[in-house]
Amino acid sequence: MKKNQVQHLPVMLDRCVALLTPALENRQEAVVVDATIGLGGHAEALLEKFPHIRLIGIDRDESALEKSRERLSQFASRINFFHAVYDQIPTLLSGMGIHGVAGILFDLGVSSLQLDDLERGFSYSKEAPLDMRMDRSRSLTAANVLNDYSQEDLTRIIKVFGEERFANRIAKNIIKARGTHKLESTAELAEIVKASIPAPARRLGRNPAKRTFQAIRIEVNQELEILKRVIPQAIDCIELHGRMIVMSFQSLEDRIVKQAFADVTKSKSPVGLPIELIEHKAKFRLVFNGSETPDELEITRNPRSQSVRLRAIERIAI
Ligand SMILES: C[S@@+](CC[C@H](N)C(=O)[O-])C[C@H]1O[C@@H](n2cnc3c(N)ncnc32)[C@H](O)[C@@H]1O
Structure with a gap:
């Protein structure tokens, strides 16, 4: 651990990086939103692995931003930090002239800090x-x-x-x-x-x-109200083949995410219509069914990871 670095174990880190890899690799450039940058653990791993990405790091907690800014100083030219509530994502992106992003990560709840x-x-x-x-x-x-x-x-x-x-x-x-x-x-x-x-x-x-x-x-x-609002908004910001990952730490959050993901991954075809028209086809797919949880080793090393439920979707049509 580097000097002044707060001890913090990012949850399901390798899995998050692996899930975003197909959306980020083999590209000239890509924008990733870390909607809950916290202490910058996930952001650091992504910036290290994908030298071509620009990261937009959001947190509503000034002290978390201060810590992640310090931790990620070597990547400063590739990050934009925002002290904001994450339902500002569409506004922040349009303010930067960005029309679609390749990855969005939500690691909900409170940080170790x-x-x-x-x-x-x-x-x-x-x-x-x-x-x-x-x-x-x-x-x-x-x-x-x-x-x-x-x-x-x-x-x-x-x-x-x-x-x-x-x-x-x-x-x-x-x-x-x-x-x-x-x-x-x-x-x-x-x-x-x-x-x-x-x-x-x-x-x-x-x-x-x-x-x-x-x-x-x-x-x-106002955690649940904001989450209900932001998930559909964030989904709209994902570009073709882009992915969004959400890690929830309690069942109320997970229910909101599960419902929003179900809405966009199901066909909108009216019941009884013999063929599926293109405008009714789902624009997203679930990257895997249901939710994933950390393995025993991670839970032993980091008991705070115990309650996490991870879900992921990918845009397959525009
Ligand atoms: C679990 S921590 C994220 C940890 C981070 N992934 C890391 O590796 O260090 C969650 C962070 O999300 C922030 N947060 C929670 N709700 C938010 C919201 N509605 N808007 C912006 N940030 C939020 C919290 O302040 C906290 O710093």
Whole structure:
């Protein structure tokens, strides 16, 4: 590891590079969008392997961009960095006069940098302020959500985004606690969750706070709304034989990706039509059926990779 380099293991790195290879090799030039450049692990491998590519690196987190800029300094002339939310991809590309890209990579969720920086409040196992913003220039924090939202909204968020069956009890206890004081720390939220979950259920599986923390983080960063918006937009930016890869870390994200990929890889032919007209043919294909997961060795080396689901599509017609 180089000096000043944050320790970080990019998830399914070799697989991502292999999946993008047919779209990038044997070409004079190609543009790749890394929509979640984070600490630059995937970007570095792609820039190293494909000397002819230009990479557009996006992240909504200024500190991640700072780190990846430093890490990728030797490739500076081939990268454009953008501090942006990834639903800006079409705008950024048209601003650069780019009409199609050969590869797009989404490595969703939080980075090691965000999880390990205690001050940012993403971790349920450490005491920290209730922040959870990926972009610290935004105003909505976890503390705002927990102290200002109604019981009904908190229940819905924890139930839907956290897939938490005790959402009602957790929301009720949040309201009760904030009746006496403002909620300020992650440790307090974790305690409220723990106390809201019946002991037999608490003994099952992982830390009971995980699901509620995920839910609040999704709300703070509007993660699912943005993802739903961006996937079809990004698909439209892929040029012929170009590929898009998405790695999701929880089932709600993966469902959005799976649905969007299914929509563009199915024929639009009306039922009963004896022949498939060219305008009804699918313009994309799934590179493989379903989703892929890391192997045992990767999960052992990098436990954070355990929940990843990788999907990929390729444009086959314009
Ligand atoms: C798992 S990390 C990416 C790690 C990266 N592939 C690497 O190898 O270092 C995800 C990154 O996506 C960023 N991110 C998440 N949602 C985003 C969004 N809607 N727009 C832009 N960046 C986003 C996060 O700030 C985080 O830095």
